[in-house]
Amino acid sequence: MKAVSYRAHGGPEVLEYGELPEPVVGPDSVLIQVKAAAVNPVDWKAQAGYLDGMIRSVFPVVPGWDVSGVVVRLGADVPEYQVGDEVMGYVREDVLSQGTYAEYVAAPVRTLARKPERLSFEQAAGIPLAGLTAYQALRAVGAGSGDTVLVHAAAGGVGSMAVQLARHFGARVIGTASEHNHDYLRSLGAEPVVYGDGLAERVRALAPQGVNAVLDLVGGGVIHTSPELTAPGARLVSIADPEVSRLGGRLLWVRPDAAELTILAELADLGVLSVEVAEAYPLARAADAQRRSAEGHTRGKLILRP
Template sequence: MRANVLHRYGGPEQLTVVELPRPVPGPGQILVRAAASAVNPVDIEVRSGQAASRVSHPFPMVLGWDLSGTVVECGDGVTRFAVGDQVVAMSAQMATGVGTHAEYVALDATLAAPAPRGVDLVHAAGLPLAGLTADQALEVLAPAPGSTLLVTGAVGAVGGFAVQLAVDRGLKVLALVRPTDVEAARALGAHEVFTAEHPVPHGVADHLLETAGQPAAVDGVRDGGSAVSIVPTAPPVAERGIDVRMSFVEQDGDRLARLGRLVGESVLTLRTAGVFSLDEVGEAHRRLAAGGSRGKLLVAAE
């Protein structure tokens, strides 16, 4: 099968397509013929070597965490899916070594979920990592219905899902975005939108979900409120009795199934900014690194 692999740490030019043996699903695993994967900031960290201390897999390495596709084979003991099912999945590539920029991916059936209804299978690859990250970070915050949540990077991949999930939970959502993204944040459901020119007032939010690498946004949280960041390189500093935590995405097929149902109900919308081929993963990295992508950058496998 064709797979895009990283041969050594370095620039996007290190990502090239090679032929690899098609994986064989082990017990409890499914083999998925990929429709698409996606690129995420973590892929840039892995490719550049920035995350090398957390990666213990040999080169050549297949990158990619998100997956959408069709089950073509089930390993022993799989009852969750059958051949022909359309699925989405998140594979924690950095920890497991199982990347998704390939024509076929074998992974544990518990990591996968039915693909969202009413959505093109390629675009469904935009859900897993960003959706799970947003949902798990909100779970850490555990905001009461009616409380006020500030989301930074609110039109980003994770931030956009966080805004929509929070609105669905009955929260009042404040968004911090670039000046050009005010309307996009409103379209996602944010009740009030702030920018560098129109800053968040001090202490207006009960909670903060920080996705933009803007730790100073904790200033917008009231005394004794709470903050969760998903950006480990720039954690907010605990002050004024504010509870500050980090959240790191975890594989979870059941949670992903719930998020997929929310997509089917149009509670969550999938935003695609571009679709690249397996040969163009390096180009997708360049585009992601440049910033300004409004929606996921996907990698179609076919």
């Protein structure tokens, strides 16, 4: 099969496009013909070796955890799916080895849900990692009706999902983003503010009593502004800054969860959750997609198509 892989840690330049053996399908897994795979920052960070202390790499490594596609083969014990089913998944296992930048991927059923009928394969591939991260972060802070939630990096892949889900849960959302993304955030139901110096004052102008919950989706120390703009008892969660624990919050590492992914699929089919595709690249140009992802200014998802 055609796939993108790397044989040593490094940047986009270490990626190789070529033939690799088709993955082995375990008893509780299915083989998916990949229709689209999303590029996420964690892909190139893991590739650079930043996760070596957490996840072992078995070279050659095919990057990627997000996928949508069609089931073409079943493992020995998979009553959940049939050949021909359209699925999406956050296919993260305990090692870095057989990822989704490929024509085929073997995926445990615990990582999958049925693809939303309303969405294209490209859009569906953008849901799993970002959507589950947003969903689990909002659950961690208990966001709901009557809450005011501050979402840092609200126009990004995870942030846009968090805005839509928080609004669906009944919360008011204030989102940080560069000014050219403010109309986009308003279209999702958020009240935008520019990040940077003076952020606390700008947030306080919108929420004089402070916000009830903060989602840090970007890192870089933004969580340290929280005491200046939160109400007493506010809940904090970060996906990027371990210092959140010192402030009484939680550092979140997203987990595959088939039931939660099914909820996200259902919300997408109801029109509650939408996905913006920034650009789709052919699989052979995965390095270009990673370079654009690393720039950090992309609105929506970057997608690979085999």
